[in-house]
Amino acid sequence: MNRTPSQFKILASENVADPRLRRTFHSATHHALGQRAQSVQLVPEWEDLRERAHRIKEEAIEHLDLHLERLEASVIQRGGRVFWARDASEAAGYVVDLCRRLGASTVVKSKSMAAEEIGLTDALEASGVEPVETDLGEFIIQLAGETPSHIIAPALHMTRQQIGGLFQEKFGIPYTDVPSELCAFARQRLRQEFLSARLGISGVNFAAADTGTIVVVENEGNARLCTSLPRVHLAIMGLEKVIPRFSDLPLFLRLLARSSTGQRQTSYVSMISGPRREGEWDGPEEFHLILLDNGRSDILADPRVRRSLYCIRCGACLNTCPIYQRVGGHSYGSVYSGPIGAVLTPLFQGLEAAQDLPYASSLCGSCSNICPVKIDLHHQLLWLREKLVARGSTPWRERLAMTLYAAGMKDPALYRMGSALLRLLLKVAGKSGRSLAIPGWSSTRDFPALAETSFKQWWKENRNQGEEP
């Protein structure tokens, strides 16, 4: 199941032709959009909130070094430890070493896109530690040996029957496809893991620099369990998750919950500031925070795509994207899918490794329109396209076509001559007034015929007709 972003065209064509997947993604994304619209409607100042969030993210990213240093100091002051990871292997190595020190043979893990990004579960398995995914969706896809197909709902692509069959096969339980029964089974099974694990791993939705507080947003309670029960809690975050102040949180929490699931608030929000404090009942004895670069500082270096670091991973751009709705998350061949994935994956994995992704957009702009932190996603895609062209990575035929096009369009005489010549050729071939055959277009759609007289010609001949005397 090793998909790569270079396979987008093939995977997308396969998936768009799969009626079941089409239905699944259509109904799931439209359901989410409906929920979102309902809850956003209740906030008349929504546009102001987006604007404020954008400015706070801008503040955080434009002074990223300061905020990270401040975050680090705050976490350490709270008794936590901070590890800076240049790349995926350094981050994963830190977790593996920690497991060794703790003698942990299993770790419980809640949902974290950063952990997915660095392939943490593979790294743990390779070193003999069993990583247990505890988010129901992640638990299911881990069992199936799959990857997430949506930021918020990782098992979106699977039916209840598939999940029922999977549980039957892997656990030897009687077949059921009743969602509540499947969920109850997972709950009971994972309880044992929570109670015995020495290390719990979580992601981070926001990290407040001034208080050293990391925030984990969820609905199931598994992240609370991961961060409360084990003796050690390790949180992993991309550098860009830092926000300047604890007092910025209410704004971001409102935007995130409503944008992702349409909830006023998610069931649980954990705001964690260091390990258990003296006199508290419970909580981890150690708190570790990994600050993951893994390509983010390179994104930061290009001001034109820097704004992609504002992303709060709400998944709204996936839901609203007409491409994502039809091809699903797996087509993107990476943990980040949809419009934000089309921006981030080429930036993380290299433009040439994900060459189709910047083009996998009709530039309809609904992603930028819905983004709660106002990232101009489709404009970011345009900049990536420009980068590809500037590096000479586009096909020679396309480059030639563009050169000819620009030459013809730059010179009105050439444009007129070309347009007349084309009409003459069609006439000679007896194809005047007939639909043109365009490769890539004409197999499913008729292309219009060239007009007998262009507007330019008409104007030349009739410009004075009908004009008031």
Place this chain on the structure above:
Amino acid sequence: MNASREVVLSRIRRALLRPGTGHGREQRSLGKARSTPEHTGSAHLLEQFQEESARVGGEPRLCADFEEAVEGIQNLVAAAGYRRVALSDHAICRRHRLALRLAELLPDVNLWSEEGEAHSPGSRRRNAAQLAQADLSITGAEFLLAESGTVLLTSSTSSRQISLLPTAHLVLATPDQVYPDLAAIFEQLGTAPEEGRLPAALTMITGPSRTADIEKVLIKGAHGPVRQLTWIIGGEA
């Protein structure tokens, strides 16, 4: 502090075209975009809290006084057939000697209290195992958030696991704890670093644990409590 710290930071500074460290740079203040909050505990806020909590499957209720709450607990336990009940050490439970009174009223129920439990790692583990068996836990809130029907708990007044492991979780609160929105609550929290009052864990709970990971079907009680009850005491039943 590891070696990559300087590497990552210098990459960031280079990316931002920033010479050396940026210490001393003026930070833009965005100012507060908030107006004065409504008074806490107003009838309107209580109503809004109940409405929002119920909407997400929470079970809100107003109790005229603590007597009514105790009676309510008795009825709840009887109606649901709860056999194991866990009590937190929260001030609201202690103040009203809830453990003692429930022990008298519910002689058949296995009552477990966090009160006086040792704080060692070993005992925490034993407590977790206990709590995982509990049908109902009773804790106290710090703040209630009307806008979304949310309760806020802190790790300094109750354990984290008592509100998480049992099948049902009942939070006791008072009307003055109800605030209009999160920003108003944050103003009360005293989060300034020099104040250092922020507990290690501040938890917001909105309705029961839930998931929609299987075909978007909403299921209550994924990993946390299946039932989330919030009773506001002294709020004119």
Place this chain on the structure above:
Amino acid sequence: MTVSLFIPCLVDQFFPSVGINLVKILRKVGVSVDYPSGQTCCGQPAFNSGYHEEATQLARRFLEVFGKAETIVSPSGSCTSMVKVFYPELLQDPGLSRELQEITGRTHEFSDFLVNVMGIKDLGATFPHRVTYHDACHLLRELRVHRAPRELIRHVRGIELVEMEDSDACCGFGGTFSVKFPDISTAMVQDKGTAILETEAEYVVANDSSCLMQIGGYLSRRDLPIKPLHLADLLGENL
């Protein structure tokens, strides 16, 4: 007032009636019409494909050709947004900024121009048919024009406007996207087609010939009994 027409190359070559009808409409509302003959293409195809050098050359040409124009009106939301939204991103040349700012302020999509600049909603057209309106992406989300075309349609005598589901969903054209990813593009226009069919309208109206080419090309391939119609054609032909 003199309006300089900005006629997209697609309209020029394939759908000249749109331009002709626009001339008719503008004259009807009492403005003089001019057509700077040096114009060709705004450069959007190059810009959208990442060929910014080529696009820049064409953008500069546009500024030369239209530099003296008092008001610029175009029958395309997409080409108008190229000028108003994307030129400023593309031409980050401080020497051009004032000229550019002035030109973008004077450029309008035609329905926006009629309703919001001229204050005209009723052109006196008659069209006793059931129509549905497709929101072209650039017109809607780059230029935020949503009501103006609907106002113009509603004021046509005898017309019945039926909203389709997700009228703001992309038709799948997206320029070269439609030939780079024909499967996805076709899947998108299929859904658009279904939404249009459900309205039982006779015509699907839009303000962009590119969307209409995509939608129309699909409808005609499937022999579906709905005709694509540019708003300028609807209004101009039936005055």
